[in-house]
Amino acid sequence: MTHRNLLFTALIAAAFAAPGAFAQEVDEQAVREAEQAAQQAEQAAAAAEVEADAAAAAETEAAAEWQSEEEAEEATEAEEEDPA
Secondary structure (H helix, E strand, O other), X not given: XXXXXXXXXXXXXXXXXXXXXXXXXXXXXXXXXXXHHHHHHHHHHHHHHHHHHHHHHHHHHHHHHHHHHHHHHHHHHHHHHOOO
């Protein structure tokens, strides 16, 4: 091969190799982005779980307060009906 043909062949080889290297870099970036998205989803799930636990605790407390108020109201009504 002549010097010109060698340079042309090297240029063609570089042109074909570059997209492969670029694709590998893009794939690595996609993996990093997917890992970040998974990490964010995990954090969001943990926050949602904490929020759900707090809501359940608030609901339990509200139900206990309501039951206590109902019992107090029933006791007051019973005293009003039968003062003895």
